[in-house]
Amino acid sequence: MGSLQLKSVRKSFGPVDVLKGIDLEVKDGEFVIFVGPSGCGKSTLLRIIAGLEDATSGNILIDGAEVSAVPPAKRGIAMVFQSYALYPHLTVRDNMGIGLKQAGAPKAQIEERIKKASAMLSLGPYLDRRPAELSGGQRQRVAIGRAIVREPKLFLFDEPLSNLDAALRVNTRLEIARLHRELKATMIYVTHDQVEAMTLADKIVVLDAGVIQQVGSPMELYNRPANLFVAGFIGSPA
Numbered sequence: 751m752g753s754l755q756l757k758s759v760r761k762s763f764g765p766v767d768v769l770k771g772i773d774l775e776v777k778d779g780e781f782v783i784f785v786g787p788s789g790c791g792k793s794t795l796l797r798i799i800a801g802l803e804d805a806t807s808g809n810i811l812i813d814g815a816e817v818s819a820v821p822p823a824k825r826g827i828a829m830v831f832q833s834y835a836l837y838p839h840l841t842v843r844d845n846m847g848i849g850l851k852q853a854g855a856p857k858a859q860i861e862e863r864i865k866k867a868s869a870m871l872s873l874g875p876y877l878d879r880r881p882a883e884l885s886g887g888q889r890q891r892v893a894i895g896r897a898i899v900r901e902p903k904l905f906l907f908d909e910p911l912s913n914l915d916a917a918l919r920v921n922t923r924l925e926i927a928r929l930h931r932e933l934k935a936t937m938i939y940v941t942h943d944q945v946e947a948m949t950l951a952d953k954i955v956v957l958d959a960g961v962i963q964q965v966g967s968p969m970e971l972y973n974r975p976a977n978l979f980v981a982g983f984i985g986s987p988a
């Protein structure tokens with residue numbers, strides 16, 4: 751299970767209205783992409799879903815239950831950041847296991863889940879290394895592994911490939927698509943890369959100026975963009 755509903759979600763920073771009423775339904779198991787220009791509020795929206803930021807008003811429901819008052823660690827969500835956010839002094843194994851350890855999970859369960867996630871991500875040989883001894887692509891796989899071991903209902907990815915070079919971007923994108931099939935998890939993924947959006951998404955959400963401009967499948971948006979902004983962003987013929 752991992753459905754999400756956003757109802758009239760608003761966010762202001764001081765006088766600046768960043769999100770002006772976001773309504774969205776994400777079904778269990780869906781792969782949803784958020785696209786939109788830099789500064790339009792994509793990261794803020796992910797952080798609000800994750801509980802790292804409070805909405806100014808509105809409702810956030812996970813599997814039908816309001817989570818606005820639920821702390822981040824209890825929401826069943828794992829977030830993967832562009833900057834990896836790994837602990838430099840911890841090994842790959844401990845970076846992957848730390849969340850479970852802090853949550854008080856039994857050692858054997860932590861080991862079992864790390865074994866499974868590292869096999870999925872081909873990280874087995876690197877478990878005793880530290881982040882400085884890994885390539886950028888390997889570091890991002892560790893960050894993804896850390897999310898997987900928590901077995902979240904909902905994965906949030908914030909531009910996870912933007913620090914990788916072009917070849918690694920393709921590989922990691924295919925890997926994320928495979929994980930989505932294997933884990934059957936709900937994934938919400940922010941990118942400004944049209945190829946990522948068109949190839950990964952069940953559903954694309956186009957954001958601009960604090961509102962959702964259009965929601966639809968890649969083909970719907972391509973064939974029937976709601977306005978010139980969407981057409982420009984998706985690359986449809988005008």
Ligand code: ADP
Pocket residue numbers: 763768786787788789790791792793794795
């Ligand atoms: P995106 O991820 O789409 O590039 P962000 O969600 O990071 O956009 O930011 C949206 C807007 O909110 C930007 O104008 C940004 O400057 C502003 N913003 C984000 N976080 C804060 C904050 N903590 N305090 C003030 N303004 C913020």
Ligand code: MG
Pocket residue numbers: 792793794908
């Ligand atoms: Mg951002």
